[in-house]
Amino acid sequence: MRTITPALLAMLCATTLPMPALAQGVMPGIGQGIGQQLGNPFDNRLDPVIDRARQVVDRVPADVAQALDNATTTMVQSARALAEARVDRIDRLLRQNPASIERDATGDPAIKGELLIMAPEAAMLDKARALGFAVIGNERLASLDLAVTRLAIPSGMSLAQAQAALGKALPDATISADVLHFTAGAASPRGGVMHLGTMPALQTPVGMIDGAPAQAIDALQGFAPGAPAASDHGSAVANLLSGAGVRHILAADVYGRGPTGGNALAIARAVDWLIGRQVRVITISLVGPANPLLERAMTAALQRGAVIVAAVGNDGPAAPPAYPASYPGILAVTAVDARNRALIEAGRALHLDYAAPGAGLRAANARGQMVPVRGTSFAAPLVASRVAAARDAHASVLQALDREAIDLGPRGPDQQYGRGLLCTICR
The missing domain is CATH 3.30.70 (Alpha-Beta Plaits)
Incomplete structure (x- = not known):
């Protein structure tokens, strides 16, 4: 009997059913809302993907085929579980806040x-x-x-x-x-192994649209009831920016203390404030649905020379496309773990530009404690730091990022890692 090595199984899984292919197979159509995400249409979209996997399984030895079949089933179940968790989370939010x-x-x-x-x-x-x-x-x-x-x-x-x-x-x-938009990462129960050390100082200011960081930064403005209010998520993003060399951080708190934080108008106001403060590198680790006000705000910021980096979220490949990452011209960022494997919970955008570390990291929470963090939220600020480095060097941003990017997955740009992995030096 042929021995199934982990490397062989991983190779076959990657060849047969890469997560982007799974994503394409199970996604609701663009424009479908949360209420339309699950049920029979979801199940039907799995069929073509599973059929392709089965065709490959039929051509390999029986023991490998069984292992691969199990892996395919596990991936489908993971995608379904993430999608259902997203729906449950939003249902709970609605039940808890019917007045707002x-x-x-x-x-x-x-x-x-x-x-x-x-x-x-x-x-x-x-x-x-x-x-x-x-x-x-x-x-x-x-x-x-x-x-x-x-x-x-x-x-x-x-x-x-x-x-x-x-x-x-x-x-x-x-x-x-x-x-409403939601953060794309959180503290992780898994131990982080990387704590960003001191990187060369970058002078280009970076704006972050998030919760408020607890640490001292150059400027902080609130755009939600009770804002600014220190948050774990915002503190972690600011800490990662600082660790990656960014010396000038301006933060827009769009969450505050109320349940309606992260709304489209608050984010648009935040973009407007940062552009008015002459910030031209912005990182956003929030995800939500498409919105015409936000699309126009992003377009206007890009027209004024801004580079906007956005996370693709952590709702898995069966979630709807994440915005603002999916707006044209935004640098959409996914995340990898300490072994450069794409996070299985990573969401998707209508395009994908780069990957960066988003697991195996430690960052400061609102109490100043270094805690493990995981999610595409924490990859976005690292990419923003590399944009700032390119601006410091007066280089073409995309050319500089492409030179640094390490090609992972299929040769060339792909739907799992984009144009490659950035900020490996941030580790």
């Missing part, structure tokens, strides 16, 4: 009772008022040259119903819910 959060028209969690409309004309607002909507306030994001109006929806109408009614009345308007 509800689902929008696509099933995603958003601020209850409010809609956003981009740069509305006076006639549009008159029509909205006639339908029972009321203006809560007007926001001017001066550094991005954007305007948005917040509307309260009519009493007795759900957010989804209000979106449909207003969209029908104002077909030319850009209307959205104020959707």
